[in-house]
């Protein structure tokens with residue numbers, strides 16, 4: 310067991326000194342839901358330098374990994390040490406698309422200044438965002454300069470994961486009405502930078518225009534402290550337009566320097582979501598796994614099933630031992 314105080318200290322120390330092996334092992338424990346990791350995270354969290362996190366999301370195949378590889382190449386050129394976290398909420402396994410990412414990351418795989426790690430759902434239903442949050446604590450403590458999280462899709466779990474990013478890049482393609490899908494999925498609200506990739510294919514300008522219209526409706530667009538999300542075109546396969554994406558990422562960072570209250574506001578909102586997520590997971594674990602709570606859960610489940618009790622009353626009864634708040 311690694312739960313002991315002194316081994317937690319030495320594990321934490323290895324991570325702080327930049328050991329990829331120690332970090333990799335700890336992330337595997339986080340991924341599998343090992344509750345003892347908290348003893349190490351508790352040490353690491355206050356020491357973290359709070360590295361900027363760039364979130365990259367968008368529909369499958371939009372070019373997220375290709376864009377990420379291009380961005381990393383430029384960030385490396387200016388000396389930044391980068392951690393890339395590729396998250397696949399739809400897959401219970403590490404592999405598949407993520408294996409492809411390793412190929413796409415090309416020479417970054419062997420660059421000591423780039424730490425690449427992938428994560429999959431592994432049955433942690435609803436808990437993946439929490440696992441990502443814990444992994445960020447580890448990466449943040451490793452002494453790197455920036456973290457990039459790539460996550461595939463346009464659903465709620467991606468939005469939850471993007472909760473951890475200071476800058477959120479949404480990749481789209483001209484094909485298949487992606488812009489319309491983004492509006493439906495509510496992803497437009499969270500994007501700081503929009504990239505229409507595969508600009509070499511039919512309909513790129515139309516997609517840019519559609520996104521411009523959609524983003525223009527975001528509230529507070531005229532206030533100076535409101536960031537205006539740029540919509541950029543790229544051809545990631547040969548790096549066309551990537552310099553402008555880097556400039557937009559830098560500008561977004563500078564915007565927070567200029568309006569620090571905006572950053573605090575964002576972090577407060579994010580931490581609120583993080584804590585709600587932790588509470589939900591703690592409650593779920595308690596009622597689904599721990600003996601007496603579980604028995605009580607099963608009892609009330611049956612009551613609702615037999616229509617002897619409504620769900621709200623059942624929840625109040627279940628929460629009674631810790632106070633229902635009503």
Ligand SMILES: Nc1nc2c(ncn2[C@@H]2O[C@H](COP(=O)(O)OP(=O)(O)OP(=O)(O)O)[C@@H](O)[C@H]2O)c(=O)[nH]1
Pocket residue numbers: 368369370371372373374375376406413461462506507508509510543544545546547
């Ligand atoms: N024509 C064209 N193809 C591109 C461009 N960017 C990426 N691709 C190709 O599109 C395919 C998907 O690219 P990825 O970078 O893997 O896309 P992704 O969004 O990371 O994909 P998933 O992680 O599987 O969702 C690959 O075959 C790329 O070579 C582009 O600008 N133009």
Ligand SMILES: [Mg+2]
Pocket residue numbers: 373374375406410459461
């Ligand atoms: Mg990818």
